[in-house]
Amino acid sequence: DAKTTQPxxxxxxxxxxxxxxxxHSTISGTDYIHWYRQLPSQGPEYVIHGLTSNVNNRMxxxxxxxxxxxxxLILHRATLRxxxxxxxxxxxxxxxxxxxxxxxxxxxxxxxx
Amino acid sequence: xxxxxxxxxxxxxxxxxxxxxxxxPISGHVSLFWYQQALGQGPEFLTYFQNEAQLxxxxxxxxxxxxxxxxxxxxxxxxxxxxxxDSAVYLCASxxxxxxxxxxxxxxxxxxx
Numbered sequence: 001d002a003k004t005t006q007p008x009x010x011x012x013x014x015x016x017x018x019x020x021x022x023x024h025s026t027i028s029g030t031d032y033i034h035w036y037r038q039l040p041s042q043g044p045e046y047v048i049h050g051l052t053s054n055v056n057n058r059m060x061x062x063x064x065x066x067x068x069x070x071x072x073l074i075l076h077r078a079t080l081r082x083x084x085x086x087x088x089x090x091x092x093x094x095x096x097x098x099x100x101x102x103x104x105x106x107x108x109x110x111x112x113x
Numbered sequence: 114x115x116x117x118x119x120x121x122x123x124x125x126x127x128x129x130x131x132x133x134x135x136x137x138p139i140s141g142h143v144s145l146f147w148y149q150q151a152l153g154q155g156p157e158f159l160t161y162f163q164n165e166a167q168l169x170x171x172x173x174x175x176x177x178x179x180x181x182x183x184x185x186x187x188x189x190x191x192x193x194x195x196x197x198x199d200s201a202v203y204l205c206a207s208x209x210x211x212x213x214x215x216x217x218x219x220x221x222x223x224x225x226x
């Protein structure tokens with residue numbers, strides 16, 4: 001399985017933008033970059049995903065490097081509710097059987113009021 | 114409800130007891146996943162179903178762990194002769210198809226004394 005590398009933890013002030021980095025130097029051509037987050041005492045929830053182009057949705061933006069070896073999840077205006085563990089995941093959706101998501105340790109994001 | 118439902122939310126078992134954890138996926142979701150999450154760690158993949166077929170059970174840690182989804186809807190994860198190292202949160206997720214966004218339940222927290 002292709003691996004990702006994320007900082008163990010990050011801090012940000014409330015109402016400021018947050019940039020969460022992820023390195024995936026061994027990414028293959030059929031790997032999508034997915035982000036999930038896990039709020040305290042809850043299961044993970046989907047945030048965003050992309051292949052090559054930058055992506056935006058109501059929760060966040062995903063900026064993907066041109067060589068696809070790294071990406072950044074951008075929370076435009078962090079709130080206390082965004083304090084969570086953020087997981088960057090590579091997922092090959094080209095196959096039929098290998099659909100499982102492999103989680104790493106993620107980045108624990110602390111939001112300071 | 115509209116989300117993935119897991120029961121029980123909390124289970125305390127004495128070492129050596131058998132436990133059964135239930136997952137009700139979102140109606141119509143073909144794929145169902147089980148994960149194990151130890152304290153402070155990311156979720157670890159256990160097994161994956163597509164309808165009633167168990168396509169991947171490579172993550173089950175021992176033959177004491179058994180999962181089934183006999184009618185392609187509700188799934189049960191059974192742990193026989195529980196050990197202290199089985200203490201964890203067990204997460205269930207479902208998706209429309211294997212490569213789609215995963216929707217997680219809140220998990221079942223198992224404590225083995």
